[in-house]
Amino acid sequence: MQKNSSIYVAGHKGLVGSAIVRRLLDLGYTNLILRNRRELDLLCQKAVADFFSEHRPEYVFLAAAKVGGIMSNKTHKADFIYENLQIQNNIIHNAAICGISKLLFLGSSCIYPRDCPQPMREDYLLTGSLEKTNDAYAVAKIAGIKMCQSYNEQYNTNFISVMPTNLYGINDNFDIENGHVLPSLIRKFYLAKINEQPCVELWGTGAPLREFLYVDDLADACVYLMNNYAQSSIVNIGTGEEISIKDLAMLIRDIVDYRGEIIWNSSRPDGTPRKLLDVSKLHVLGWQHRVTLRVGLKTTYTWFLQNQETLRQ
Numbered sequence: 069m070q071k072n073s074s075i076y077v078a079g080h081k082g083l084v085g086s087a088i089v090r091r092l093l094d095l096g097y098t099n100l101i102l103r104n105r106r107e108l109d110l111l112c113q114k115a116v117a118d119f120f121s122e123h124r125p126e127y128v129f130l131a132a133a134k135v136g137g138i139m140s141n142k143t144h145k146a147d148f149i150y151e152n153l154q155i156q157n158n159i160i161h162n163a164a165i166c167g168i169s170k171l172l173f174l175g176s177s178c179i180y181p182r183d184c185p186q187p188m189r190e191d192y193l194l195t196g197s198l199e200k201t202n203d204a205y206a207v208a209k210i211a212g213i214k215m216c217q218s219y220n221e222q223y224n225t226n227f228i229s230v231m232p233t234n235l236y237g238i239n240d241n242f243d244i245e246n247g248h249v250l251p252s253l254i255r256k257f258y259l260a261k262i263n264e265q266p267c268v269e270l271w272g273t274g275a276p277l278r279e280f281l282y283v284d285d286l287a288d289a290c291v292y293l294m295n296n297y298a299q300s301s302i303v304n305i306g307t308g309e310e311i312s313i314k315d316l317a318m319l320i321r322d323i324v325d326y327r328g329e330i331i332w333n334s335s336r337p338d339g340t341p342r343k344l345l346d347v348s349k350l351h352v353l354g355w356q357h358r359v360t361l362r363v364g365l366k367t368t369y370t371w372f373l374q375n376q377e378t379l380r381q
């Protein structure tokens with residue numbers, strides 16, 4: 069990308085898209101094309117086609133998606149599969165028609181089989197059954213990968229796909245019922261602290277292991293790969309480090325400075341037991357994460373405290 073290349077960041081209001089915009093601006097990219105939901109409905113085929121033919125971006129970061137935590141994925145499967153397929157179909161297809169230079173598609177680590185050997189290498193894709201709590205979302209993301217690869221094969225496009233691990237950071241969704249574990253726990257512990265509640269209820273057993281990447285690191289990796297990677301095969305983006313949900317909860321309790329008890333409600337799902345990415349391909353390509361979990365958590369908590377009024381629900 070040149071500093072004056074026209075770059076469309078789809079989903080720029082979200083956790084990932086907003087971080088990509090911050091990174092691009094920091095690096096001196098000046099020609100960003102951004103449209104919010106009201107200005108461009110990504111579910112609408114004609115609106116997306118008109119947008120591409122009018123603006124003809126050279127580069128596209130496809131960070132627009134319907135995302136959510138374990139309960140949201142489990143209870144809104146139709147919305148997850150429909151909206152994600154629709155958004156990515158519209159953008160990828162029109163990017164090809166319009167002849168853009170390059171597109172980066174964001175997938176997810178839930179595309180890998182539930183009982184995948186750990187850490188999960190890129191070539192384990194489609195070697196087993198998916199985790200049931202988020203299979204609709206995963207199928208949509210797998211379709212996005214195949215779509216990028218198919219367009220590259222048939223139409224000689226330059227569409228790359230990256231698979232981030234569990235992300236967190238500023239601009240996240242801190243909703244207690246629908247958010248991912250990390251922002252939900254920040255809010256739960258914070259509310260328990262200010263309301264002086266004796267205990268906080270968390271979901272599942274606390275035994276599952278997860279890997280967490282700070283979203284500014286992810287954004288940096290995406291810009292790096294846009295500039296330095298041009299193959300159809302997918303690339304994992306993570307830290308290569310994991311933590312149990314129980315230990316994560318203790319860490320967040322500590323940062324929020326909540327002194328009460330944690331109660332585990334095992335009637336809520338655990339999800340997949342382990343989800344650790346093999347990041348050796350990314351390291352060979354020349355990129356490594358920088359932000360530690362403790363530092364990323366502190367930054368996120370500070371932002372949460374300063375943005376109470378405008379938090380997404």
Ligand code: GDP
Nearest residue numbers: 137138247248249252270271272276337338339
């Ligand atoms: P996942 O990584 O796709 O399973 O999605 P989540 O980030 O929503 O959940 C990760 C893990 O955290 C699961 O094992 C959940 O059971 C566990 N967890 C514990 N308490 C909570 C909570 O309050 N909210 C969420 N979203 N997950 C929780």
